Amino acid sequence: MNRNLALRILLLLALIALVGYLFIHFDLYLFFKDKNKLISFIQTSRYDELAFIALQIVQVVVAVIPGEISGFIGGYLYGPLLGTIYSTIGLTLGSWLAFMLARFFGEPLLEKVVKKEVFEKFDHFMEHKGLLVSFLLFLIPGFPKDYLCYIMGVSRIPALTFIVISTIGRFFGTMMLSVSGNMAREEHYAMLAVIAVAAAVVSFLAW
Numbered sequence: 001m002n003r004n005l006a007l008r009i010l011l012l013l014a015l016i017a018l019v020g021y022l023f024i025h026f027d028l029y030l031f032f033k034d035k036n037k038l039i040s041f042i043q044t045s046r047y048d049e050l051a052f053i054a055l056q057i058v059q060v061v062v063a064v065i066p067g068e069i070s071g072f073i074g075g076y077l078y079g080p081l082l083g084t085i086y087s088t089i090g091l092t093l094g095s096w097l098a099f100m101l102a103r104f105f106g107e108p109l110l111e112k113v114v115k116k117e118v119f120e121k122f123d124h125f126m127e128h129k130g131l132l133v134s135f136l137l138f139l140i141p142g143f144p145k146d147y148l149c150y151i152m153g154v155s156r157i158p159a160l161t162f163i164v165i166s167t168i169g170r171f172f173g174t175m176m177l178s179v180s181g182n183m184a185r186e187e188h189y190a191m192l193a194v195i196a197v198a199a200a201v202v203s204f205l206a207w
Contacts, residue, residue, distance in 0.1 A: 056090025060146045061098050071174055075181025083178030095149045095166040102153025114147050138169025
């Protein structure tokens with residue numbers, strides 16, 4: 001085992017351990033039970049920013065958790081700017097972690113995380129369209145981007161290229177979710193409805 005590979009494995013294990021600790025320490029399992037209770041907990045936590053970033057990491061790795069909800073919460077709690085920044089940090093780390101897990105454990109892990117029909121559909125895109133389509137998929141509102149992180153992990157795409165694609169591709173959607181969460185907090189429901197309808201239309205046309 002070369003030195004770079006050993007360093008990557010140690011970094012991966014350290015990140016997994018850190019996320020696991022934060023998930024347990026901040027009681028983020030409450031997300032599965034009561035979202036309002038989780039929001040209240042994050043608001044009153046001394047390290048609420050870390051708790052929220054950990055939540056974003058976990059919702060990527062545990063791909064069944066809807067990221068739209070956590071992104072919305074970020075905007076509601078921290079406003080459009082900080083909500084976008086904290087979400088981007090968590091999503092970038094979570095995307096990288098999912099990507100590296102798939103890269104190390106390969107298709108046996110992928111079969112447990114991603115449904116066969118979903119994998120076959122994405123794999124076709126990856127084989128015939130490559131990086132451009134991967135980037136465009138990250139741009140689509142409501143698209144299951146977390147599964148895409150795992151699928152790209154078993155491809156030949158370099159990790160650094162993946163991080164750039166996923167971070168830039170997620171950014172606009174992350175920003176819009178943060179703006180929407182802030183609008184809900186300030187009770188600008190008309191504008192919130194306009195954004196929701198626009199996102200639904202874009203998602204429908206893209207699919």
